Amino acid sequence: MTRSFDVLVVGAGPAGIAAAVCAADEGREVAIVDENPHPGGQIWRIGRENTEHGKVVGDAEVWMRRLDRTSVQSFLGWHIFDAPAPKVLRAAWGPEVAELHFKSLIIATGARERLLPFPGWTLPNVLGAGGLQALVKAGLPIRGKRVVVAGTGPLLIAVAVYLRQKGADVVALCEQASTSNLLKFGIGLLGQPTKLADAVRFGWQSRGIPLRTSCWPTAALGRDKLERVALNDNGRAVEIEADYLACGFHLVPNCQLVSLVGCVLDGSYVRVDEFQQTTVADVFSAGETTGVGGVEAALVEGQIAGLTAAGARQKAASLLKERNATRRFTRLLDRTYALNPDLRRLPASDTIVCRCEDVSMKAVQGNASWREAKLQSRVGMGACQGRICGAACEFLFGWGMESVRPPIQPVPVGSLIGTRAENF
Amino acid sequence: MGHLVTGQGSTYDVVVVGAGIVGAACAHFLTREGLRVAVLEKGIVGGGATAAGMGHLVAMDDSPAQLALTKLSLQLWRGLLEELPASAEYRETGTLWIATDEEEMAEVRRKYGLYSSMGLACEVLDGEALAKAESELRRPLAGALRVLGDGVVYPPVVAQFLLREVAERGALFTGRSVSSIEGNVITLGDGTRISTGYVVNAAGCSAVDLTSGFVMRKRKGHLIITDRYPGFLRHQVVELGYLKSAHSVTADSVAFNLQPRATGQILIGSSRQYEDEGAAVDDDIVRKMVERACAYMPGVARLSALRIWTGFRAATPDKLPLIGPSPGNPKVLLATGHEGLGITTSMATAQLITDMLLGRSSPIAREPYLPSRMNYEAAHA
Amino acid sequence: MPEFILVLVNEVPVRVERGSTVAVALFVAGVPARRSVNGSPRSPVCGMGVCMECRAEVDGVLHSRTCQIVCEPNMQVRTQ
Ligand SMILES: Cc1cc2nc3c(=O)[nH]c(=O)nc-3n(C[C@H](O)[C@H](O)[C@H](O)COP(=O)(O)OP(=O)(O)OC[C@H]3O[C@@H](n4cnc5c(N)ncnc54)[C@H](O)[C@@H]3O)c2cc1C
Numbered sequence: 038m039t040r041s042f043d044v045l046v047v048g049a050g051p052a053g054i055a056a057a058v059c060a061a062d063e064g065r066e067v068a069i070v071d072e073n074p075h076p077g078g079q080i081w082r083i084g085r086e087n088t089e090h091g092k093v094v095g096d097a098e099v100w101m102r103r104l105d106r107t108s109v110q111s112f113l114g115w116h117i118f119d120a121p122a123p124k125v126l127r128a129a130w131g132p133e134v135a136e137l138h139f140k141s142l143i144i145a146t147g148a149r150e151r152l153l154p155f156p157g158w159t160l161p162n163v164l165g166a167g168g169l170q171a172l173v174k175a176g177l178p179i180r181g182k183r184v185v186v187a188g189t190g191p192l193l194i195a196v197a198v199y200l201r202q203k204g205a206d207v208v209a210l211c212e213q214a215s216t217s218n219l220l221k222f223g224i225g226l227l228g229q230p231t232k233l234a235d236a237v238r239f240g241w242q243s244r245g246i247p248l249r250t251s252c253w254p255t256a257a258l259g260r261d262k263l264e265r266v267a268l269n270d271n272g273r274a275v276e277i278e279a280d281y282l283a284c285g286f287h288l289v290p291n292c293q294l295v296s297l298v299g300c301v302l303d304g305s306y307v308r309v310d311e312f313q314q315t316t317v318a319d320v321f322s323a324g325e326t327t328g329v330g331g332v333e334a335a336l337v338e339g340q341i342a343g344l345t346a347a348g349a350r351q352k353a354a355s356l357l358k359e360r361n362a363t364r365r366f367t368r369l370l371d372r373t374y375a376l377n378p379d380l381r382r383l384p385a386s387d388t389i390v391c392r393c394e395d396v397s398m399k400a401v402q403g404n405a406s407w408r409e410a411k412l413q414s415r416v417g418m419g420a421c422q423g424r425i426c427g428a429a430c431e432f433l434f435g436w437g438m439e440s441v442r443p444p445i446q447p448v449p450v451g452s453l454i455g456t457r458a459e460n461f
Numbered sequence: 462m463g464h465l466v467t468g469q470g471s472t473y474d475v476v477v478v479g480a481g482i483v484g485a486a487c488a489h490f491l492t493r494e495g496l497r498v499a500v501l502e503k504g505i506v507g508g509g510a511t512a513a514g515m516g517h518l519v520a521m522d523d524s525p526a527q528l529a530l531t532k533l534s535l536q537l538w539r540g541l542l543e544e545l546p547a548s549a550e551y552r553e554t555g556t557l558w559i560a561t562d563e564e565e566m567a568e569v570r571r572k573y574g575l576y577s578s579m580g581l582a583c584e585v586l587d588g589e590a591l592a593k594a595e596s597e598l599r600r601p602l603a604g605a606l607r608v609l610g611d612g613v614v615y616p617p618v619v620a621q622f623l624l625r626e627v628a629e630r631g632a633l634f635t636g637r638s639v640s641s642i643e644g645n646v647i648t649l650g651d652g653t654r655i656s657t658g659y660v661v662n663a664a665g666c667s668a669v670d671l672t673s674g675f676v677m678r679k680r681k682g683h684l685i686i687t688d689r690y691p692g693f694l695r696h697q698v699v700e701l702g703y704l705k706s707a708h709s710v711t712a713d714s715v716a717f718n719l720q721p722r723a724t725g726q727i728l729i730g731s732s733r734q735y736e737d738e739g740a741a742v743d744d745d746i747v748r749k750m751v752e753r754a755c756a757y758m759p760g761v762a763r764l765s766a767l768r769i770w771t772g773f774r775a776a777t778p779d780k781l782p783l784i785g786p787s788p789g790n791p792k793v794l795l796a797t798g799h800e801g802l803g804i805t806t807s808m809a810t811a812q813l814i815t816d817m818l819l820g821r822s823s824p825i826a827r828e829p830y831l832p833s834r835m836n837y838e839a840a841h842a
Numbered sequence: 843m844p845e846f847i848l849v850l851v852n853e854v855p856v857r858v859e860r861g862s863t864v865a866v867a868l869f870v871a872g873v874p875a876r877r878s879v880n881g882s883p884r885s886p887v888c889g890m891g892v893c894m895e896c897r898a899e900v901d902g903v904l905h906s907r908t909c910q911i912v913c914e915p916n917m918q919v920r921t922q
C-alpha cells in the first residue's frame with residue numbers, strides 16, 4: 038500500500054494530535070500514525086475508558102474531539118520502521134506494510150521512561166511507573182494490589198493518584214529527589230499558574246499516599262515474582278511488601294526516527310528552531326523529542342509545528358510567547374529531578390543491565406564507550422536496540438548513544454522491503 | 462599497559478598499526494614468539510571491518526592461492542579454539558554450498574574433488590539429503606556440497622582476546638591514530654614519533670593512506686540480523702552463485718548467504734558494491750538481499766529483523782590479500798586487502814608475517830600474496 | 843458494564859475485558875511473557891512498545907510485542 042499526504046504526523050500524543058488538527062484545519066491532507074492501537078500518547082491514552090482525573094481529561098477531550106471532526110487519516114497500531122528515501126516512511130501493522138509519502142513530516146514520538154538497573158529489577162511485576170499505568174489503562178486489574186511507586190519525576194505522583202483511583206493500595210511513593218528540591222520546584226511554579234494549579238490539585242488528590250523523598254529502591258525481592266521492595270530511605274534500609282513495583286526515573290526522548298531521517302541532535306534532544314523546524318528541510322518535531330516539558334509544552338509545540346507545516350506561519354508566530362513559557366518549565370523539571378549520583382551504585386556486579394541479552398554490570402563495566410561495550414558484551418544489541426539499557430548506561434557511565442540503523446522497530450524481514458511473508 | 466617511548470630508544474620490536482582481527486592476530490603470533498609488540502589503534506579494538514563481518518570461517522577456492530591460505534587458516538583457527546572464551550561464539554556449523562540445477566551440481570562435484578584432494582572433509586548431498594539437512598530450504602533443490610570443518614565466530618571478541626597477552630607483554634594503545642610511517646619511524650596524529658624495528662600495517666581499508674605504491678578499493682557490504690530463532694538453521698548456507706558474486710570485479714552483486722549465530726539469531730548476507738563509500742543503508746540492496754534470501758528460504762520473510770548495518774571490505778585487483786614487505790619500504794610489512802575473507806585468513810596472515818620477521822619458512826608458498834606482485838600487475842594492466 | 847472475552851494463553855482460556863492488550867492477558871494468566879536468554883522469567887515493563895520484555899507468540903507470530911496488540915476473541919498466545 039502506498040499513500041501520499043501533505044502532512045504526515047508520527048505520534049498521536051498531545052503534540053501529534055495538536056499538530057494534525059492544526060494542519061488539517063488549514064485544509065491540508067493529513068495522516069497521523071501511532072504504534073499504539075489507541076490514540077492519546079502516554080498521558081491521554083484512552084483505550085477502554087474515557088474519563089480520567091480532572092483537567093487532563095478536559096484538554097484530552099477537547100483535542101480528541103477536534104481530531105474526530107477533521108478529515109485526518111489515522112494509522113493506529115502502525116509503527117514506522119524505516120525511512121527508505123527522502124519524503125517516504127515505511128510503516129508496519131503485523132505483516133502489512135505501507136509506504137507513506139509526505140510533503141512535510143512532523144515527528145512527535147515523545148519520550149520513554151528511564152529505567153535504572155538495581156538488583157531484582159528483572160523480576161516479573163517490576164515495571165516502569167508509566168509502564169504500570171499504561172498496562173492498567175490497557176486493562177490490567179489493579180484493585181486491591183499493593184503497589185510501590187518509585188523513581189523520580191512529576192509522573193510518579195500522577196501514577197500514584199491514578200492507581201489509587203483504580204483501587205490499588207499505594208503503599209509507598211518514593212521520590213529520589215530531596216524535599217528541598219521539591220520545595221524549590223513549588224516556588225518555581227509560582228510563575229506558572231496552570232502548573233501550580235495542577236500541583237495543588239495533585240497535592241490534594243495524593244493526600245494519604247505515603248510520600249518518601251530522598252528515597253529509592255535498592256532491590257526487588259521475590260522468588261518467581263516481586264514479593265518485597267528494599268528501599269534506601271534517607272540512608273536507612275527499609276523493606277516493604279508489594280505486589281507491584283512501578284519504578285521510573287523521569288523520561289528520555291524517543292529520538293530514533295529524527296536520527297534516522299538525519300536531524301541533528303543537541304545532546305539527547307532534537308535541534309529545532311522556534312517554528313519547530315529541524316535541521317532537515319520539511320521535517321518538524323514537537324513535544325518531548327525537543328525537551329521533556331509536559332503536556333502544555335507538547336500542545337503548543339504541536340500547534341506551531343502543524344501550522345508551520347501547513348504554511349500558516351503567521352498563526353504559528355502568535356503562539357511563540359506561550360511556548361517560551363513552557364520552555365522555562367522544562368528547565369525547572371530538569372533541575373528538580375536531576376538524578377542523585379548515588380543511584381549509579383545501585384547495580385551490583387551481577388545485576389543484569391541489558392535485559393534483552395542478559396548482559397551483567399560486570400560485563401559492561403570497564404569498557405571505554407557505549408560502542409566498545411556493545412561490541413564486546415552485546416549490551417544494547419537485542420530487540421530493544423539499547424532503548425532501555427542505553428539510557429541507563431548514559432547515566433551510569435556518561436556514554437553517549439550512537440546513531441541509529443533501520444529498522445527502528447523490529448519488523449518481519451519481508452516487511453523490510455514492503456512484501457508480506459506469504460508472498461515469497 | 463606500557464608507554465610509548467619516543468626518539469632513539471626503540472622499545473618495541475614490532476609496532477602493529479590497526480587492531481582489527483588481522484592486526485590482532487599478527488600481534489598475538491609475534492608476542493607468542495617472544496617479540497615485544499605494540500599495537501596502535503585509532504578507534505577501538507575490532508571496531509572496523511571486523512565489527513561488520515559475518516565471521517564465517519570458510520575454505521574458498523577462487524584460486525589455488527586462496528584455497529591454500531584459507532585451508533592453513535582453518536588449521537590455525539582450530540589450534541586456537543580451546544582457548545577462545547565462550548563469548549567468541551565459535552560454532553562448527555559447516556558450510557552448505559547450494560546447487561539449484563544440474564549445472565551447479567557439476568560444480569559441486571568439481572569442488573568436492575578438489576577439497577577432498579586437499580584433505581578438507583566434505584560430502585555431496587543430493588536434493589533429499591539437503592532438505593533433511595536444512596528443512597527451511599525451498600524444494601526442490603538439486604543438492605549441495607557440505608564442507609564439515611567450516612565454522613562461525615564473533616570477530617570483535619576474538620580480536621580482543623588475541624590482544625590480551627599482547628597488552629600484558631607489550632602494549633595496546635587505543636584511540637591513537639597513526640598519521641605517517643617513514644622508514645621505521647611512526648608519527649602519530651598528536652605529533653608523537655616512535656621508532657621501532659618493524660611496522661606491520663594492518664590498517665584495513667585505511668592501509669593505503671599510510672603506505673604508498675598499491676591500490677585497494679572499498680567494497681561495501683550489507684548485513685541483516687534477526688531476533689532469536691534457535692533451530693531454524695544449522696549450517697551456514699551459501700548459494701554456489703556466491704562465487705560469481707564475490708568475484709565479479711565491477712557490478713553490484715547480491716548472493717544468498719545465511720548464517721546461524723550461536724545466539725539463535727540469523728545473519729542474512731550478503732551484498733557487494735563498489736563506488737559507495739557512505740555507511741548508509743541502501744534500500745535497493747536490502748531489497749535484493751531479502752528477495753534472494755527468500756527465494757532460497759521463504760521462511761526467512763517471517764523472521765523479525767532487528768538491525769541492518771554496512772561495512773567495507775578492502776579489495777585488491779587480483780582478489781588476494783597483501784602480506785609481506787612493502788616494495789617502497791622494507792621496514793613496513795603490509796597485512797591487508799583481505800576483502801571478504803579477512804576473519805578467516807587473519808590466522809594464516811599472522812603466520813606468514815611472523816615467519817617473515819623471524820626469517821623462517823612457511824607451510825605454504827608466500828609469493829602469491831607478496832605486495833611486490835602489485836607493481837608487476839600495474840605494469841601489465 | 844465492561845464486556846469480557848476469552849483468549850488462550852498457552853492453551854488455557856483467560857478472561858479479559860474487551861479492549862485489553864495481550865500483555866494484560868499474560869498478567870491475568872499469571873505467566874511470564876518470556877524466558878530471558880539465561881532462562882529467567884520476565885513480564886512486561888514499559889507498557890509502550892519499547893522494552894521488548896512482553897514479546898510472545900501471538901497467532902503464530904513469534905516475538906510479537908504483546909503490549910501493542912489488542913486481544914481478539916480466541917486469540918492464541920504462547921509464551922516464549
Ligand atoms: C557477527 C555479528 C553479529 C552481530 N549481531 C548483532 C546483533 O545481534 N544486534 C545488533 O544490534 N548488532 C549486531 N551486530 C552489529 C554491530 O553491533 C554493529 O551494528 C556493527 O558493528 C556495525 O555497526 P554500524 O555500522 O551500525 O555502526 P555502529 O557500531 O553503530 O557504529 C559505528 C560508527 O559508524 C557510525 N555510523 C553508524 N551508522 C551510520 C550511518 N548511517 N551513517 C554514517 N555513520 C554511521 C557511528 O556513528 C559509529 O561511530 C553484529 C555484528 C557482528 C559482526
Ligand SMILES: Cc1cc2nc3c(=O)[nH]c(=O)nc-3n(C[C@H](O)[C@H](O)[C@H](O)COP(=O)(O)OP(=O)(O)OC[C@H]3O[C@@H](n4cnc5c(N)ncnc54)[C@H](O)[C@@H]3O)c2cc1C
Pocket residue numbers: 478479480481482483484485501502503504505506507508509510511512513514515516517518519637638639640663664665666667668671681682683684731771772773774775796797798799800801802803804805806
Ligand atoms: C559485510 C561483510 C561481511 C564479511 N563476512 C566475512 C566472513 O564471513 N568471513 C570472513 O572471513 N571475512 C568476512 N568479511 C571480511 C572481514 O570482515 C575483513 O576482511 C576483516 O575484518 C579485515 O580485518 P582488518 O583487521 O584488516 O580490518 P579492520 O577490522 O578494518 O581493522 C583495521 C583497523 O585499523 C584501524 N586504523 C585504520 N587507520 C588507522 C590509523 N591511521 N592509525 C591507527 N589505526 C588505524 C581501524 O580503526 C581498524 O580498527 C566481511 C566483511 C564485510 C564488510
